[in-house]
Amino acid sequence: MKDYYKILNVPHNANDETIHDAYRRAAKKYHPDVAETGNHERFLEVREAYEVLSDPEKRRKYDLARSRDYYNRWRNRQYGRVRQPDDVRVVRAELILSPSEAYRGGVFTVDVPVFIKCPICRGDWWLSWQCINCSGRGFLAKSMPVDVNVPPRVIPGMIIFQKFEDITGQEFRLELVCKIRRPSRSVWTYW
Numbered sequence: 001m002k003d004y005y006k007i008l009n010v011p012h013n014a015n016d017e018t019i020h021d022a023y024r025r026a027a028k029k030y031h032p033d034v035a036e037t038g039n040h041e042r043f044l045e046v047r048e049a050y051e052v053l054s055d056p057e058k059r060r061k062y063d064l065a066r067s068r069d070y071y072n073r074w075r076n077r078q079y080g081r082v083r084q085p086d087d088v089r090v091v092r093a094e095l096i097l098s099p100s101e102a103y104r105g106g107v108f109t110v111d112v113p114v115f116i117k118c119p120i121c122r123g124d125w126w127l128s129w130q131c132i133n134c135s136g137r138g139f140l141a142k143s144m145p146v147d148v149n150v151p152p153r154v155i156p157g158m159i160i161f162q163k164f165e166d167i168t169g170q171e172f173r174l175e176l177v178c179k180i181r182r183p184s185r186s187v188w189t190y191w
Helices: 004-008 016-030 040-053 056-079 099-104
Strands: 089-097 106-117 139-150 159-165 171-180
Touching (some): 004 040, 089 099, 089 106, 089 139, 099 106, 139 159, 139 171
Parallel strands (some): 089 171
């Protein structure tokens, strides 16, 4: 994310007059018609920064997005990778394999729970409280079989990612944590 305050060289709490003065100085310096210091790309950047910071509503939205971006970068440094929100829903589950299945791999069918909007009330709060189809929850829990490709020589804790679509066509990402059952031990008894 571009730092418009840095582009205009103003503090984050700068008032409108300070922002306007900084814009005029930067525009004079980077305007394409100025032969010595003219820089078209830099001038467009300065103009974009001014358009956002001079409009109170755009500035408020920018500051909110900037603080969110700053928090994500801080958290990324503290705790590792931060998963950015996307439109794809994530379903997490465990996949328990026998030792031979983990060694060989293959295609396994897994029943995945998916929650879809109720077709009658469409998840609308005002309608869902009296909907008999979903018991007022606004969604229905369904179980859907999904074929999962498991690579050979799986180790415990390995995560398998796979995308699939539910019955309504909505895309999901399946994250399966592999667990391996201990082999059953034969108990020998001596008579």
